[in-house]
Amino acid sequence: MTSDGAALILESTAIDQLAEQGWTLIRDFLAEEEIAELAAEAQRLWEAGAFKRAGIGRAERFQIRPDIRSDHILWLDENAPTRAQKVYWQRIETLRREINRAFFAGLVSFEAHFAVYPPGAFYRKHLDQFSSSSDRIISCVLYLNRDWREEYGGALRLYTDGNFIDIQPRAGTCVIFRSDSIYHEVLPSQRERFSVTGWFKRRPLVMPLEDPLRDRSPSPPFG
Numbered sequence: 023m024t025s026d027g028a029a030l031i032l033e034s035t036a037i038d039q040l041a042e043q044g045w046t047l048i049r050d051f052l053a054e055e056e057i058a059e060l061a062a063e064a065q066r067l068w069e070a071g072a073f074k075r076a077g078i079g080r081a082e083r084f085q086i087r088p089d090i091r092s093d094h095i096l097w098l099d100e101n102a103p104t105r106a107q108k109v110y111w112q113r114i115e116t117l118r119r120e121i122n123r124a125f126f127a128g129l130v131s132f133e134a135h136f137a138v139y140p141p142g143a144f145y146r147k148h149l150d151q152f153s154s155s156s157d158r159i160i161s162c163v164l165y166l167n168r169d170w171r172e173e174y175g176g177a178l179r180l181y182t183d184g185n186f187i188d189i190q191p192r193a194g195t196c197v198i199f200r201s202d203s204i205y206h207e208v209l210p211s212q213r214e215r216f217s218v219t220g221w222f223k224r225r226p227l228v229m230p231l232e233d234p235l236r237d238r239s240p241s242p243p244f245g
């Protein structure tokens with residue numbers, strides 16, 4: 023990155039594109055050594071067995087469906103970030119403010135996980151919003167593999183206007199898109215493919231009327 027001014031101009035172009043076409047990308051989202059540190063961390067945790075098979079759906083609808091997605095994930099804990107993760111969260115916070123300023127989007131939080139696609143893994147075409155809730159507004163995927171080559175597969179295919187575009191998962195590229203309307207898929211990857219995937223969220227618009235876990239024993243009889 024050349025200067026803060028240049029970074030700001032880049033970011034505002036990206037945000038214009040996000041508004042116009044529903045997706046954008048920022049290359050060099052973090053410095054090379056910051057990406058390398060995140061990549062080393064993800065690799066170490068993967069080798070230590072800390073990742074879990076990813077599923078689809080939330081809460082009681084959660085299912086492991088290797089026919090739909092076969093990646094493995096590890097959620098980040100915002101309250102206990104490593105040094106590399108702290109830099110990532112700070113960068114995300116800057117982006118959150120930019121998006122809110124440009125769109126009055128009311129994004130209040132962010133959740134993120136590391137993901138690994140082992141050789142052969144994929145994620146079929148989908149939207150990132152759960153059908154049961156609309157609090158995921160903007161998706162954000164940051165890639166960690168240095169020297170990625172097209173022949174490894176593993177591109178992110180974004181579907182837009184009856185067409186599609188393939189994005190190579192190269193270290194430092196961050197793809198940002200609307201969670202409610204941009205269909206996308208991860209094509210089968212032939213190499214271990216690492217990323218940090220996250221979602222900007224709004225406060226849920228409709229609050230549940232009743233907490234299902236609340237004690238529902240009958241109230242004591244009158245008198």
Ligand SMILES: O=C(O)CCC(=O)C(=O)O
Pocket residue numbers: 137145150163177178206207208217219
């Ligand atoms: O890794 C990617 O390129 C996209 C991942 C994805 O679509 C997801 O986790 O919902």
Ligand SMILES: [Fe+2]
Pocket residue numbers: 148149150161206
């Ligand atoms: Fe997705």
